[in-house]
Amino acid sequence: MKTLTVPLAERTYPIHIGPGLLARAGELLAPVLRRPSVAVVTDHTVGALYRAPLEASLKAAGIASRFIELPPGESSKSFATLERLLDILLEARVERSTTLVALGGGVIGDLTGFAAAILLRGVDFVQIPTTLLAQVDSSVGGKTGINTRHGKNLVGAFHQPRLVLADTGVLDTLSPRDLRSGYAEVVKYGVIDDPAFFAWLEENGPAVLAGDGDARAHAIATSCAAKARIVGADERESGQRALLNLGHTFGHALEAETGFGPTLLHGEAVGLGMIMALDLSARLGVAPAGDARRLSAHLAACGLPVDPRTLADAPSWDVDRLLAHMGHDKKVSDGRVTYVLARGIGAAYLERNVDPDRVRETLGAAVLP
Ligand SMILES: NC(=O)c1ccc[n+]([C@@H]2O[C@H](COP(=O)([O-])OP(=O)(O)OC[C@H]3O[C@@H](n4cnc5c(N)ncnc54)[C@H](O)[C@@H]3O)[C@@H](O)[C@H]2O)c1
């Protein structure tokens, strides 16, 4: 087991990473619980696979647990499912000293974390991420929330978990598509500020996806270390944490336009959005044009979509509608989006003054016939 730390003063917490950790969950959770009682939130798919081993491990450590299973998929990050979850928890008379446990991917993590932030004005929660995306990104950093009809993650809270427990063994049951989606967020760390990691991924990405234990462990630990460092320096995104949003202004707009559904998964959208961010950077004259092509080639080699027009069920894309979605970005201030651009792979930066004509060009080149 490898342990990293998210350094946040009194909210500092560990990230435990390694195979077989679900079987040790009781022992690892016990020290952070206010009392030996947890409510585990999961989805039907993950529950069917991992409820039994988690329940057994908690029981062996003397921790009482109740399990709540929700429908899988992005549509569960909604007001309706949040209300249903809060109702179930209140019906069960959870107390402020109860800890919620998110067992699942980013959807369950974001939803459960938000429920924990607002239930009884705040209870503790623990993340047990079961997708690659959740293990390298969403379980760390305390961004929680739901989608609204206005856009992605528009209602939420910063609420840090007490512990992250990433059992890398559970990735063996993840679908190849979900694995690839999470891989896009791994690549993001290379593009932000680690060109050597990006080059390593160009060599080893296929091994990470194929389940090579050492490659996967290195990719997950490097990603978590980067996320922990950035979050530790800027917990509430008043500055540099926004770099973690690389590809998301475009990506969230693509997700919104495809209805937050199976047409485009979050990581797939982020992959496309990162290519568009590098394309925009090249159009603005700050990045070599070849870097967008290099990123696109790597994502394509790993089986990720690199052309929104070729998606199954692709809508008829409209640049103005995409721009309207981008207007809901949380990095908008005074009506203007702050973009995450890059001077090249490994050199991302924030820019508020971006020529809107170049943004239109990037969108048009990406989505118009
Ligand atoms: N809070 C953050 O910082 C942050 C960061 C990145 C992404 N996100 C959010 O995360 C969400 C995407 O998360 P995701 O990609 O994990 O999707 P997800 O939670 O929908 O999980 C993907 C699918 O995999 C299934 N699954 C999960 N673990 C499994 C396992 N071990 N074996 C078999 N099946 C398994 C789930 O049932 C689901 O159908 C998006 O809503 C995105 O906005 C949040």
Ligand SMILES: O=C(O)C(=O)C[C@@H](O)[C@H](O)[C@H](O)COP(=O)(O)O
């Ligand atoms: O942790 C962060 O900060 C991120 O931006 C990580 C992103 O991968 C994640 O998708 C996040 O939820 C997007 O943030 P948002 O503030 O644009 O909703």
Ligand SMILES: [Zn+2]
């Ligand atoms: Zn993301």
